[in-house]
Amino acid sequence: MAKIAFILLCHKDPDAVIKQAQSLTAVGDYMSIHFDASAPQAAYDKIRKGLADNPNVTFPKRRLRCGWGEWSLVQATLNAVEAAVEAFPRATHFYMLSGDCMAIKSAEYAHEFLDRREVDYIESFDYFKSDWIKTGWKEERLIYRHWFNERTQKKRFYAAFNLQKRLGLTRRIPEDIEVMIGSQWWCLRRRTVEWIMDFCKRRPDVLRFFRTTWIPDETFFQTLVRHLVPEHEIESRTLTFLMFTDYGMPVVFYNDHYDLLLGQDFLFARKISPEARELKRRLGVLYASEGVRFQISNEGRSLFKFLTGKGRIGRRFAPRFWETESTLGRERELLIVVCKKWHVAKRLLGRIRQLTDIPCIDYLFNEESCALPDLGGIQSTMGKRHRHRRALMRMLFDYFESDRLIVCLDPANLDLLEDFCGDRAVTRLLEIECQFSDAYLVGHAMRVGLAGDRTPKETLSRLLPTIRNDMVHESDRIRDANFDNHLRVRETDPPEINAMALAAFLGLEEDKARAIAETEHLFAD
Incomplete structure (x- = not known):
């Protein structure tokens, strides 16, 4: 002993x-x-x-x-x-x-x-x-x-x-x-x-x-x-x-x-x-x-970082001269899907790929493992993607030989939205509004390290309102930015309403947009 x-x-x-x-x-x-x-x-x-x-x-x-x-x-x-x-x-x-x-x-x-x-x-x-x-x-x-x-x-x-x-x-x-x-x-x-x-x-x-x-x-x-x-x-x-x-x-x-x-x-x-x-x-x-059993959740540091980060939202990287003085291209269209539930946005992009020929890329600024072509190393790390964001997007337009491109962004990426929506290119924004159950929020907390399998229920009950309010706050910031061409698809709306937003976002006929809006289990967790 x-x-x-x-x-x-x-x-x-x-x-x-x-x-x-x-x-x-x-x-x-x-x-x-x-x-x-x-x-x-x-x-x-x-x-x-x-x-x-x-x-x-x-x-x-x-x-x-x-x-x-x-x-x-x-x-x-x-x-x-x-x-x-x-x-x-x-x-x-x-x-x-x-x-x-x-x-x-x-x-x-x-x-x-x-x-x-x-x-x-x-x-x-x-x-x-x-x-x-x-x-x-x-x-x-x-x-x-x-x-x-x-x-x-x-x-x-x-x-x-x-x-x-x-x-x-x-x-x-x-x-x-x-x-x-x-x-x-x-x-x-x-x-x-x-x-x-x-x-x-x-x-x-x-x-x-x-x-x-x-x-x-x-x-x-x-x-x-x-x-x-x-x-x-x-x-x-x-x-x-x-x-x-x-x-x-x-x-x-x-x-x-x-x-x-x-x-x-x-x-x-x-x-x-x-x-x-x-x-x-x-x-x-x-x-x-003696005889005490401990439930190790080990979320202390990530929880502290999350909670103290509120109110300190700012740009992580200052714009470089080659970014501020460049453009994606005046004739190009960048279509941005914004959704907190990544699996919902990916499901939507999968359906768009089936029904259109528009190149689609998932959360390239959020997921290191996002599938990207070899662009000389600029795509190799998340840090490079953020620092050289406009150069990366121009290279993707060139790689796909297309003047239209769809990407997904997390609502927390307001700095990227501001940068891209301020470009000379035509930028359209489709925000997907989802419902967040307590079960989903618990899963989200575990995925991002704010909680673990053994986190006490009392801790989770105190944490969930903060996470929910944080997601609402992210959406409010996007609305307060007053972006042009800002469209919304809502989980609570019927497919025919969502189809109208999709048609305007993708520039499609109503029947194709309706087929996308009716994607099976689109909002399922």
């Missing part, structure tokens, strides 16, 4: 630290606490006194003043790990925590989870090839030396960097290591931790390198684990659930997030609000519980 030694780095709220330690060690696990030396001595003394009678708690011999982006965070972790290795010989796993973390599963579940596989859990991605660093410095973190704290000594930090850059004072990465990067929240096996401690004694050159690396807590352990442990024994993920806003700030969890947190495929979560007392109480009780 796994026994966990928690490595806790904290700097405030001694009462919360005591409660956290008591909760996690009550089931037989251990904890090594590094309390920042910058915090008041009285706070540290309170923690020592409050946990003095707990044999499953230890403290490193030396406390450090820690700063964001500094080596001090790594050294504090090493000190706490060393203390845990020495004090708890029965510990099988070492789990990094902060004072803002709490368990979102029971200890029973956590131990069984760790016993399933003989692996280390740590994000470990190639530093230079991965996109883990989204913006800002990358190579500069490593090849220049960083002696000062970027937040508290900003002038010195950038002065030292600019001087090195101007004089060309770069350094080489140790040749036998491949730098990796990932989250600082990891869970390592005892053997791996012992290998790391031994490596630190044998390789002072590597430690010297990381001591002046910027933000080494994202690279030090990640690099050493990959260097020391066989690849098949590394699970490149964290077991701590955390999310960040668009502004790079951690998402904070409150009392009403209890059910959401329990459904995530993680053992702990960060950050729990200090004010979320009820959430902390319930999670504390949960950790000591």
Whole structure:
């Protein structure tokens, strides 16, 4: 049975630290606490006194003043790990925590989870090839030396960097290591931790390198684990659930997030609000519980992205000069079918192909797998299709040797509609209005990752109105744009009414349009 030694780095709220330690060690696990030396001595003394009678708690011999982006965070972790290795010989796993973390599963579940596989859990991605660093410095973190704290000594930090850059004072990465990067929240096996401690004694050159690396807590352990442990024994993920806003700030969890947190495929979560007392109480009780079964839906991150995206609708790509200065062709007709239910639009296009000779393409700007001819690579990725939208459409007109072309778009693609409808070409828009049952909305939520097979019914009931309103909002935005030649086919209208819109949209005789409108099971889910 796994026994966990928690490595806790904290700097405030001694009462919360005591409660956290008591909760996690009550089931037989251990904890090594590094309390920042910058915090008041009285706070540290309170923690020592409050946990003095707990044999499953230890403290490193030396406390450090820690700063964001500094080596001090790594050294504090090493000190706490060393203390845990020495004090708890029965510990099988070492789990990094902060004072803002709490368990979102029971200890029973956590131990069984760790016993399933003989692996280390740590994000470990190639530093230079991965996109883990989204913006800002990358190579500069490593090849220049960083002696000062970027937040508290900003002038010195950038002065030292600019001087090195101007004089060309770069350094080489140790040749036998491949730098990796990932989250600082990891869970390592005892053997791996012992290998790391031994490596630190044998390789002072590597430690010297990381001591002046910027933000080494994202690279030090990640690099050493990959260097020391066989690849098949590394699970490149964290077991701590955390999310960040668009502004790079951690998402904070409150009392009403209890059910959401329990459904995530993680053992702990960060950050729990200090004010979320009820959430902390319930999670504390949960950790000591036995026989609890968890329904893992794991939709937290996609759900957060969906909900926070409301009100931030804008164009993803700025128009390039070759797009703004070009046209699809004044004599050409682009016919756009807009429908949220993709299978309905595809069914309609299938019937149009049978009864007309107009080239039809499905959701080329929404589905990577959409069947497209080879156009020299411009069609190869979704990003290229969006960036070179007009060039792509011109090439498709040329490929089919036709001045008429039908494509499908999702209602969310308002930027594409605005671009194409503003072209000199003749553009007609056919919006298909469908009915959305609760069952369909649940299926849609699962398809786009907002929910899973095990998402609680209570979560779905709260989510469905938001999804439904989102679809209505997309349709309203299209109407508010006042596009010319905007026609509608409605599920609630009889075929003879829909046939009139189809005839105007396709430029067909009424009988052919009626045959299309009467397509069998056109609106069926």
